[in-house]
Amino acid sequence: MCLILFAYNAHPGYRLIMAANRDEFHDRPASPLDFWEDHPQILAGRDLRQSGTWMGVTRDGKIAAITNYREPGNQNPAAPSRGQLISDFLSGSNGAGTYVNKIKETADRFNGFNLLIGDLSALYYYSNRGGPPAVVERGVHGLSNRLLNTPWPKISTGRQRLAAIIDSNKDVQSEKLVALLQRQERPPDDQLPETGVGYAKEKMLSPIFISSPEYGTRCSTILTIDKNRHLTMMEITWKPGRSTPVQQYKKIFSFTIEDRHRGNQV
Numbered sequence: 001m002c003l004i005l006f007a008y009n010a011h012p013g014y015r016l017i018m019a020a021n022r023d024e025f026h027d028r029p030a031s032p033l034d035f036w037e038d039h040p041q042i043l044a045g046r047d048l049r050q051s052g053t054w055m056g057v058t059r060d061g062k063i064a065a066i067t068n069y070r071e072p073g074n075q076n077p078a079a080p081s082r083g084q085l086i087s088d089f090l091s092g093s094n095g096a097g098t099y100v101n102k103i104k105e106t107a108d109r110f111n112g113f114n115l116l117i118g119d120l121s122a123l124y125y126y127s128n129r130g131g132p133p134a135v136v137e138r139g140v141h142g143l144s145n146r147l148l149n150t151p152w153p154k155i156s157t158g159r160q161r162l163a164a165i166i167d168s169n170k171d172v173q174s175e176k177l178v179a180l181l182q183r184q185e186r187p188p189d190d191q192l193p194e195t196g197v198g199y200a201k202e203k204m205l206s207p208i209f210i211s212s213p214e215y216g217t218r219c220s221t222i223l224t225i226d227k228n229r230h231l232t233m234m235e236i237t238w239k240p241g242r243s244t245p246v247q248q249y250k251k252i253f254s255f256t257i258e259d260r261h262r263g264n265q266v
């Protein structure tokens with residue numbers, strides 16, 4: 001993912017509300033959201049080049065998502081895929097707290113990343129370009145290609161709009177979250193971040209929804225987990241290279257999170 005807006009324990013009916021855009025080169029192959037044949041407990045899209053993923057969940061309530069940390073000129077082409085961090089967590093037996101503290105020992109092997117991982121007990125944030133792993137506090141948060149809640153315009157605006165959506169709706173409507181993820185306003189030049197990619201690219205990357213011929217928002221994902229452990233995950237794949245978002249297809253999955261200790265649903 002390149003933009004993750006999420007509300008954690010900030011709504012009376014939901015543990016988690018997440019709205020995220022995956023931005024990627026259009027020619028990088030990927031499969032859409034589905035349960036994996038080789039790991040049937042994992043629900044996620046899949047990068048077909050490295051076999052990892054950018055965001056996923058499991059039937060017993062694990063969740064994980066990742067963004068790249070933008071630092072041009074400091075990329076190791078031989079580094080392992082960052083999507084591996086997500087798939088390893090979702091397919092493994094470790095809980096979120098154990099896993100995040102384990103990977104920090106070898107995190108310098110990877111190019112820069114921001115990682116959100118959690119389960120029903122807690123949600124954690126960790127970046128190998130920031131401090132140690134931290135428990136995410138209750139509230140509305142935003143993550144792009146710097147550290148958590150860095151006040152880039154699309155993060156600040158996205159957090160405000162997400163907060164307004166959850167404050168005004170008892171039942172959060174996915175249509176409003178998708179509309180938020182489709183916004184293409186670009187900030188004034190004096191508000192653009194300076195990340196070393198040059199003015200033209202900063203401008204192109206600045207909206208919530210990115211559109212360009214070669215690179216842009218490939219899919220949008222809405223994830224909700226309510227207080228009754230009911231999980232719904234929706235992914236919309238967008239037709240590539242369009243100046244405005246045009247839906248290619250949509251997939252929705254919904255289930256009650258399993259109790260992994262008792263082996264049944266609760």
